[in-house]
Amino acid sequence: MRMTTICLLAAAGLALAGCDRALTAGEALQAIEELSLESQALTVSSGTIELTTSFTIGQAVEAAAEELREFIETQLPCAEIALDGAALSIEYGANPGDCTYHGQTYSGTHSIEIVSAAEGDVVVHHEWTALSNGKVEVTGAADVTWSTAEGTRHVSHELDWTRLADGFAVTGSGDRTQAALAGDIATGMTIEGARQWTSERGDWDLDVTGVELRWEDPVPQAGRYELTTPFDGKTATVSFERVDEDTIRVTLESGEKSFDFDVSQSGTISEE
Numbered sequence: 001m002r003m004t005t006i007c008l009l010a011a012a013g014l015a016l017a018g019c020d021r022a023l024t025a026g027e028a029l030q031a032i033e034e035l036s037l038e039s040q041a042l043t044v045s046s047g048t049i050e051l052t053t054s055f056t057i058g059q060a061v062e063a064a065a066e067e068l069r070e071f072i073e074t075q076l077p078c079a080e081i082a083l084d085g086a087a088l089s090i091e092y093g094a095n096p097g098d099c100t101y102h103g104q105t106y107s108g109t110h111s112i113e114i115v116s117a118a119e120g121d122v123v124v125h126h127e128w129t130a131l132s133n134g135k136v137e138v139t140g141a142a143d144v145t146w147s148t149a150e151g152t153r154h155v156s157h158e159l160d161w162t163r164l165a166d167g168f169a170v171t172g173s174g175d176r177t178q179a180a181l182a183g184d185i186a187t188g189m190t191i192e193g194a195r196q197w198t199s200e201r202g203d204w205d206l207d208v209t210g211v212e213l214r215w216e217d218p219v220p221q222a223g224r225y226e227l228t229t230p231f232d233g234k235t236a237t238v239s240f241e242r243v244d245e246d247t248i249r250v251t252l253e254s255g256e257k258s259f260d261f262d263v264s265q266s267g268t269i270s271e272e
Contacts, residue, residue: 022255025271027231032250032261032269034204035225035238038172038197040136040218040267041161045128046178047104047215049144049155050185051075052112052126057119057148061086064117075101087113092131102186103216104133122146128159135267137162152179172197174206181212188214191223202230211240218267219248 023031054071055064065086072079072090077097082089092106093099099106108131115123127141140159147153158173176193191211197204204227211223225238236254243249243262249272252259260272 021234022257023229023231023234023236023252023259025259027229027234028236028252028254028257028259029261029269029271030201031227031229031236031238031252032263034170034197034199034201035206035227035250036218036263036267036269037136037161037163037168037170038195038204038206039213039220040133041138041159041170041172042157042195043213043215043218044104044106044131044133044136044138044161045126045140045142045157045159046155046189047102047133048106048110048128048131049124049126049142049153051101052124053146055114055117057117057122059117061114061117064114065112068112068114076106078106086115087111107132107134108137120148122148132164135164137164150179152177154178168199170197170199176208181214188212188217191220204229217248217265219250219263221248 051072052068055067062085065083065088069081069083069088072081076092076099078093078095078099080091080094090110092108109129110131111127113125115125124144126144129139131138138159138161140157142155142157145154154177156175160171162169172195174193174195176191178189178191181188181190191208191213193208195206207226209224211220213220220240221242222240227236227238229236234254236252239251241249246265248263250261250263262270262272
């Protein structure tokens with residue numbers, strides 16, 4: 001109650017400490033860096049999830065796994081694949097040949113278990129060890145459930161990711177629903193859901209609404225985030241708008257402040 005009274009006085013024109021809930025410019029930049037890295041990590045894992053969707057629904061899980069093995073071999077000749085019943089173990093980059101899928105070039109290992117391939121009840125478990133696109137490395141697991149009727153999939157994940165340029169490490173989890181972007185999953189996906197992660201800066205919480213993400217971009221090109229930061233619990237609304245093929249404008253609004261950042265396809269962030 002005392003803090004509420006003080007802040008009401010501040011709203012009347014008295015500049016008092018403790019009442020400005022807006023992020024500073026430095027905090028806003030750190031928030032955009034965290035969001036960009038988290039988005040890149042999920043894009044790396046989601047790309048391999050998408051790679052493992054090509055099997056016929058309604059057959060036995062062992063047959064689905066064999067069909068999936070054959071598909072991956074056609075798409076990524078670089079991969080060494082071991083099949084054991086309904087489980088596959090993949091090492092990306094173990095063999096010569098192309099290791100790029102949907103704009104991401106992979107290395108590392110990936111284990112897949114087809115839990116169910118039944119109509120309307122497709123469930124696949126994924127585990128990754130040092131999965132990398134050369135910029136971000138991801139280790140962890142996810143469970144993926146498809147709704148064939150709605151054309152969506154639900155992903156529940158627990159991941160560790162590291163920015164390879166400097167070793168910046170993060171641990172996170174989340175639940176999200178994905179669908180094909182403009183009806184074409186080869187282009188990207190739409191995302192709704194919630195995610196959380198912890199870095200050396202503290203704990204972050206994110207609600208995701210109407211997000212559109214292309215595989216080759218480090219941040220979404222449309223949609224909105226509601227972000228709770230570790231900076232004394234300050235919050236922000238983050239929106240996205242494509243400027244050109246290489247650049248996405250990210251607008252962060254916190255309190256009465258607004259910050260604009262341009263993020264390039266390489267992940268470089270510049271403040272407007």
